[in-house]
Amino acid sequence: MERAHQTQPVLTARAARLVGCQHCAKVWPLGTERCERCGGRLASRSPNSLQRVWAWWLAGLIAYVPANIEPMLVTRTLAGTQEATIVGGAVELFVYGSPGVAFVILMASVGIPVAKFLCIAYLAWSVGRRDPSLPGPRHMVYHVVEYIGRWSMIDVFVVAILSSLVQFSAVATISPGPASLAFALSVIFTMFSAQSFDSRLIWDNLEPAEPRR
Amino acid sequence: MADHAITEVFLDDGRELLVCPQCDALYRSRVVGKGDQATCTRCHTVLAAPRRKAGMLIICLALATVILIFAAVFFPFLTLEAQGFRSSSSLLDIALSFSHAGLRALVFLMLALVLAIPAVRASLLIYVLTPLAFDRTPSAFAAPAFRLAQNMKPWAMAEVFALGCAVALVKITELAQVSLGQAFWMFAVLVGLVVIQDRFLCSWSVWNALTKPNRS
Numbered sequence: 234m235e236r237a238h239q240t241q242p243v244l245t246a247r248a249a250r251l252v253g254c255q256h257c258a259k260v261w262p263l264g265t266e267r268c269e270r271c272g273g274r275l276a277s278r279s280p281n282s283l284q285r286v287w288a289w290w291l292a293g294l295i296a297y298v299p300a301n302i303e304p305m306l307v308t309r310t311l312a313g314t315q316e317a318t319i320v321g322g323a324v325e326l327f328v329y330g331s332p333g334v335a336f337v338i339l340m341a342s343v344g345i346p347v348a349k350f351l352c353i354a355y356l357a358w359s360v361g362r363r364d365p366s367l368p369g370p371r372h373m374v375y376h377v378v379e380y381i382g383r384w385s386m387i388d389v390f391v392v393a394i395l396s397s398l399v400q401f402s403a404v405a406t407i408s409p410g411p412a413s414l415a416f417a418l419s420v421i422f423t424m425f426s427a428q429s430f431d432s433r434l435i436w437d438n439l440e441p442a443e444p445r446r
Numbered sequence: 447m448a449d450h451a452i453t454e455v456f457l458d459d460g461r462e463l464l465v466c467p468q469c470d471a472l473y474r475s476r477v478v479g480k481g482d483q484a485t486c487t488r489c490h491t492v493l494a495a496p497r498r499k500a501g502m503l504i505i506c507l508a509l510a511t512v513i514l515i516f517a518a519v520f521f522p523f524l525t526l527e528a529q530g531f532r533s534s535s536s537l538l539d540i541a542l543s544f545s546h547a548g549l550r551a552l553v554f555l556m557l558a559l560v561l562a563i564p565a566v567r568a569s570l571l572i573y574v575l576t577p578l579a580f581d582r583t584p585s586a587f588a589a590p591a592f593r594l595a596q597n598m599k600p601w602a603m604a605e606v607f608a609l610g611c612a613v614a615l616v617k618i619t620e621l622a623q624v625s626l627g628q629a630f631w632m633f634a635v636l637v638g639l640v641v642i643q644d645r646f647l648c649s650w651s652v653w654n655a656l657t658k659p660n661r662s
Binding site for chain 2: 243244245246251253255256257258260272277326333334337368376379383386388391395398399413424435
């Protein structure tokens with residue numbers, strides 16, 4: 234009783250000539266356009282899923298370049314103006330004795346975004362060439378990418394908080410550099426990219442081996 | 447969502463089909479006991495995880511979330527003191543400090559992600575779940591409202607902001623003496639609320655409760 238009962242070894246909705254609602258899990262005959270229960274649009278597989286994934290992915294990658302080259306934080310003190318990029322800021326933190334925080338920043342701003350680009354590219358590429366291997370682990374990767382993407386926003390928030398807090402007119406001011414906006418856009422674009430990916434495609438390539446109805 | 451309502455719905459639905467939204471596997475729905483979980487056997491997505499008294503709990507949490515978010519706008523969450531200078535920041539200050547420094551798009555985006563979207567999402571949940579908790583007919587447009595609330599989930603970033611506060615704090619302790627304001631603790635509580643809410647919100651139960659009157 235604990236589990237929803239499985240009907241066949243694995244019968245997919247599509248193989249049974251049905252379409253499932255991705256919003257509320259209700260099942261309709263194939264070809265139904267809107268879910269009557271929740272009003273969500275139905276699609277057995279999202280149309281052009283991979284193209285949309287790649288388009289957002291590319292947009293995210295393009296925005297990620299200025300995010301790393303341009304300064305993230307501009308600090309003006311009596312001694313002069315200092316500009317720090319994402320990596321530069323983290324290195325500075327590390328040198329001045331907060332390796333823990335430097336690690337968090339590096340993970341959130343470099344580690345996670347780069348890993349995300351690689352993971353999404355791998356998922357889209359493997360689905361594109363109809364790779365049937367390891368659907369379970371690939372689905373896990375997809376889950377993790379979708380869950381973790383938003384945490385990359387942390388550095389943008391830090392910049393915003395710092396620059397509103399440190400406003401001592403002549404003595405010291407911190408303001409956000411152009412990289413902050415570029416980085417925020419990059420995070421948002423990759424989130425869209427991950428959301429465009431239809432995870433059902435990962436499992437599709439297994440289907441020909443199964444009995445169809 | 448009173449207890450008996452859910453049981454009824456699940457019994458009604460005894461032979462209905464449901465699909466795993468993540469991998470398209472087809473299942474026959476069964477009664478899922480309170481506190482139990484139904485997971486997809488091949489991709490391990492949680493399909494249903496009803497909890498006892500979840501409806502009331504989620505409504506309370508959502509109410510608390512809305513109140514905390516509004517409070518966080520006006521109360522300072524960090525106070526900075528350096529060489530006789532003193533500055534406190536509330537979210538409103540953040541918004542205003544950017545208005546002259548350009549990059550307005552950034553602050554607009556941030557306020558949307560940290561305040562507007564979490565607040566709207568919590569309000570939608572209250573709107574949808576309140577009639578269900580008291581066993582009344584669902585509110586008008588409850589279905590699209592709940593769908594919208596679920597779609598907003600990845601964009602509600604209040605808890606990411608809370609961690610951002612902590613990081614900003616460490617970054618400037620070198621520069622000045624910093625103390626945490628009231629709003630920081632509000633955000634800390636908010637993180638907890640969001641986490642609990644996510645654990646208790648079972649969209650499968652909500653959808654079933656929403657459809658119940660149409661069938662009977």
